[in-house]
Amino acid sequence: MAGNSFGQAFRITTAGESHGPGNVVIIDGVPPGIPISVEDLLVDLNRRKPGQSKIVTQRKEADHPEILAGVFEGVTTGTSLAILIRNEDQRSKDYSDIKDKYRPGHADYTYDAKYGFRDYRGGGRSSARETNVRVAAGVVAKKILQTAFGGQIVGYVTQVGHLKAEIADPTTITTEQVEQFADGTPNPVRCPDHGLAQEMISFIDQIRKDGDSIGGVAEVVALNVPPGLGEPVFDKLKADIAKALFSIPAVLGVEYGSGFGCATMRGSENNDHFVAEQHEGTPVISTDSNRHGGSLGGISTGQPLVFRAAVKPTSSLLIEQPTVTRSGEATTIRTKGRHDPCLLPRFVPIAEAMLAITLADHWLRWRAQCEATPERPDHV
Amino acid sequence: MAGNSFGQAFRITTAGESHGPGNVVIIDGVPPGIPISVEDLLVDLNRRKPGQSKIVTQRKEADHPEILAGVFEGVTTGTSLAILIRNEDQRSKDYSDIKDKYRPGHADYTYDAKYGFRDYRGGGRSSARETNVRVAAGVVAKKILQTAFGGQIVGYVTQVGHLKAEIADPTTITTEQVEQFADGTPNPVRCPDHGLAQEMISFIDQIRKDGDSIGGVAEVVALNVPPGLGEPVFDKLKADIAKALFSIPAVLGVEYGSGFGCATMRGSENNDHFVAEQHEGTPVISTDSNRHGGSLGGISTGQPLVFRAAVKPTSSLLIEQPTVTRSGEATTIRTKGRHDPCLLPRFVPIAEAMLAITLADHWLRWRAQCEATPERPDHV
């Protein structure tokens, strides 16, 4: 009931606070026989971790995972898998400021209103720190997608403030292009338009110096997804992916395919048309364009899944902001150091993880039902 | 697993196809003692039903509900409530066209790919016809919100094609303003800007004559929602509402508060600030603006919840469109009559219903946990 689980057939459940002992995830429904190591987990954890570049928070966290259960002799056993990431940057601190003051844009007030009790250290459970175990779970999910249908997830930043990349074809963007510049140096902002990426970096650096923050947009693409994932009615693929993305802190908007742009379009402009090729006597059906974003009727079409999320500017600012205390007295607050001036670079691996988890879940859900079909008609 | 349920504490499960015997919903978790009648259900069913105006589909469906269970002597019993709406417009028809041809923008192909079997009559389970029982369940949910905290849901159309209303303050829009013009005549397009509404009606009528369709945007607002609804991490209020809205056919985007507009904003511009008034010695905390859209950290703040959804133009067109058959042969298709030239007017009650269902669910989920708190500290 309290919302700390996601998924059905592939289900993650998490616990942990920003400044408590650590965060833990239990993954239920992992297929047996999948190789998983700490090194596998670190690939994406390092993409999310603090201090990875100048334009993200400089908080110190190694984010080193411990696999507590579910892996034996290097492969998954099929029983529940648990991963623990201890918090390290728990130095003794003066939290008196945020103990009684409600930080603008944060969940301090809403947690107090809901529970009456609150772990006020760095946001406690509301902190995005909990996303580290989601990213670890995402690595397991990505392995399932890769094993099951060669599925690949690629996320990247398309907009930071007024700087907006025009991505001609989302299906051509590679992880290499997102993570590195042509010369092999890291691309800290994760925008695949490298020219624009340089501008974004400078812009974010200026925002940081201003003690302010800036919003943006990221796009996430899933390739090689077969037609058939997603369920009718409530658990449409687009619905569950949207929930997954909106479950990430700071996301204010999600769209797929033509998105909000569809509002000004006619059906004759927005509809994609089915086309077919024959492969060894079997028709392979696709569409001649992808304004539908990879799903129709809530079910994947076999075209790339393409989603975008709008991420708000970080609420923590070095600039002084007016607010109130728990007892309602007017006051001001200024966050002391080390926030992300722009959330987007670290958002990318989190969004990828949530998309991967959603797809792994839907794939397993579908297979259960398929497996029991007595015989399918021709051509399908 | 197959996605035909929504919610946890207030949970709806549906079945039914477009041209089968009918649609049915079972609602689990309804509190006892709530008065529900067929007349109550009809209020919103009539706002969704076909044929209600010139600018919607002219299909004939009375959409008359039968309460099968869960109501005794006019009030809910607390046990599962079932509502059946029979299909009436099941006249013998020639479905050969859509039996073998994949309609662009529809789920014909994806259902075939997923299941191998498909009820091809009018889209079967993928048809938006199933939303009639959601609207019926939404009436029950609205009653719970009203009983529990005076909650009100108001939805309306803000954009049809290029015609876009500027809503200065979403909290002032009333259902009367949405449903009627000043002279008491029905407002078939459900845009509260009555001047623009007249333009929208003419525009949709022209689109209809063109045999085409047009997209748009609707906004849904929940008033009087107390602070505290929504769960940390995965079942954030924004996440579950987004899932609810994306579960409606044709929705391509959802945003709340400043939405995609946040991408170009600085934190110092986007943050709302907490303010407080004292009521009989107790601080009442609110924000001086509502760019956050009513939730922070996934939990309601007590400010109005404000969501927008982008709805694509109807995929069925009178215009001939290219497509393929099940066996992959190129062909063309032209939908014969009676589609909605614009989905938005009938989308409004469906979106309201899904928002109400999500809020009723979260309210019941929260109460379970609250109820067992031994004692809450002061001021909260």
Next chain:
Amino acid sequence: MAGNSFGQAFRITTAGESHGPGNVVIIDGVPPGIPISVEDLLVDLNRRKPGQSKIVTQRKEADHPEILAGVFEGVTTGTSLAILIRNEDQRSKDYSDIKDKYRPGHADYTYDAKYGFRDYRGGGRSSARETNVRVAAGVVAKKILQTAFGGQIVGYVTQVGHLKAEIADPTTITTEQVEQFADGTPNPVRCPDHGLAQEMISFIDQIRKDGDSIGGVAEVVALNVPPGLGEPVFDKLKADIAKALFSIPAVLGVEYGSGFGCATMRGSENNDHFVAEQHEGTPVISTDSNRHGGSLGGISTGQPLVFRAAVKPTSSLLIEQPTVTRSGEATTIRTKGRHDPCLLPRFVPIAEAMLAITLADHWLRWRAQCEATPERPDHV
């Protein structure tokens, strides 16, 4: 939350009261392509229905099902399947007796205590009348078991009062033996020991004439279940089957394998030993006895699943019983006519249905996970 659903991958949700319009079940997760007809449903519904013999209730209910959704052209579509069974015996009645008096052994008082509101007509939601749609859903589940692994479910009565059958080998009992005597006439008590069955019939008839009722025990066996069904820890097969059986009204005990008899046994007596045969180079492993009842560690072993349930004597009696009214005044009550003098004969198809539903669910749950295993080691 309100408990009207059962299962995960194969999930049934029900609504309905004893004297309301009818009962309805929605089945979510049915594989596509399975032939289902009203005639299929009637086979088991007729085994459960009132009036089928002299030793069961003479209430008049045809229990004729209507398939509302999920079946097209005779086969399941993979989308949610709904079945409605209308109540027919709703004649105008004087319910004043049970409106205010709490019937001993019934749920009148507990429903009042829980909800404050109660459909007092014949027990409302607490009546075993709701099991008719479970039996219908059980037919669908049995088809899945049959299709998937040739699974067969056979239930029968082993005890009525002091009359107790010794079943040497549960795996040899056939449905024919349970349903018919050697001469082809119906076996109304469903005990496969035909000599004892005749005694049971006479005994129940005497109990009926006394205005009293009698308890008993039924055994249910599942054959051909492959090893691997059931989940570790909480959703052990034995746990979910026990829940399924205890969810049937009047069940006071469930045991499997050596059951309560294990309390007096030593490990060296109770343990079954593994044995193996080689089939075309692959070892086929079984046990030399079946005191474990078909599952170990909560997972099926490939041996027959054998469960027993103790069913209490019907609470409704023609004999006058002391009780109290809602306001706490002492009174007496005597049920007017038409109750089952012994629940066991009609319990058999209900228990079979719940076992079938549980197995179908677990089979689908398992397949989801298996399907994604990259490669299994040898010999397994």
Next chain:
Amino acid sequence: MAGNSFGQAFRITTAGESHGPGNVVIIDGVPPGIPISVEDLLVDLNRRKPGQSKIVTQRKEADHPEILAGVFEGVTTGTSLAILIRNEDQRSKDYSDIKDKYRPGHADYTYDAKYGFRDYRGGGRSSARETNVRVAAGVVAKKILQTAFGGQIVGYVTQVGHLKAEIADPTTITTEQVEQFADGTPNPVRCPDHGLAQEMISFIDQIRKDGDSIGGVAEVVALNVPPGLGEPVFDKLKADIAKALFSIPAVLGVEYGSGFGCATMRGSENNDHFVAEQHEGTPVISTDSNRHGGSLGGISTGQPLVFRAAVKPTSSLLIEQPTVTRSGEATTIRTKGRHDPCLLPRFVPIAEAMLAITLADHWLRWRAQCEATPERPDHV
């Protein structure tokens, strides 16, 4: 899907193996404001832990819990609570025996059949070692019951082999009586009949010397449970409690109230009769006997809940037993040391925990629904 969660409103999810790093539980739905300390957890953990007396396994495990999340400044925060218990007795061992041989009565074979992969060290996930975190979660549940309605859970052993205690009135048994003899020394067998307890201890000691094991029965009682817990139809209180008890390894039977004894009873003998007293003008309704075991129609009556579970003799024996290897070759196996000669003494706190968790879940589920009832009629 993989069965590692239990409960809905109060939901536990676990991971961990017998000889892996440890076991972890995440508890979702804990009300805020409940004091929880490591010392609280240790009370019941010490009752379950190995080595507590001569008649249980001598394996060395301190079972010291670490609270990873969900408790701040000594009280629960309302967000997910995590507890980790590391395994300590992980000494390097020769597992070659059980790696390839299927131990009789254990889950070695079924795990292999299900997953193809298996953590063979000490049973891995199938070991009862995972129940240590259930007991920790049970402490949290017991606190909720105590806070909410003064609920108390008392479990005890009633039978070991042929030694069977006659408990005249289960409601009078106290934890003190179960845990200690009259002179204050520990009662290691947890049978409240102290004379019989001494016989049981000697008997178990003899069984241990024989290298064998013995079965038994435990009874668990919940006191002060108000009327109203439990849900109609599938989630009946008796059904969920039975599932909870059957989810514990080695349980072969569960019964409540008159249990299997009901089979030989007439309704006129088995029915309990309602009686009432007036307390300040309000009727307080109870029953004059408790053969129903505390629930009717699946909902608690306000009478004590009384359940019994049959527990099989430990499968691990010092005596040599025949079995087969993974490849199907006949062999023998003899467990080397340190098993429980009788599971019952350590079973008691585990059964208490599962009953407490089930009741906490149902209480929270009920409160959600109640809370929203507009107004209840009189006398209820």
